[in-house]
Amino acid sequence: MGKAKYFPNNWEHWNNAPEGWSNNETPTFNEFMEWRVGGWDLPSSVNCIVRATNKDTGRVQEFVYNTDGNAVKKIQQLILENNYDITIVNHDTVQVYTRG
Secondary structure (H helix, E strand, O other), X not given: OOOOOOOOOOHHHHHOOOHXXXXXXXXXXXXXXXXXXXXXXXXXXXXXXXXXXXXXXXXXXXXXXXXXXXXXXHHHHHHHHOOEXXXXXXXXXXXXXXXX
């Protein structure tokens, strides 16, 4: 078994955090709910997450990509198989495609 791929840490994400979200201040309950529960936040090292749910078995697979190219190839493959509900998450949107 080979050595696992190194993924960089996200120090830039924490370094560039807004003023009110420092590690020393605790957000209010409503701020926390809006920030973490009502939204999503991908690390800067992740470009896209693809979640595929097999309609026959109910098995869920999740694929994480650093670039668009490989994510597009995986999405095309899943669409051609025509047996998956697909959820795609990037930094801007969440999209859900269901098998018709």
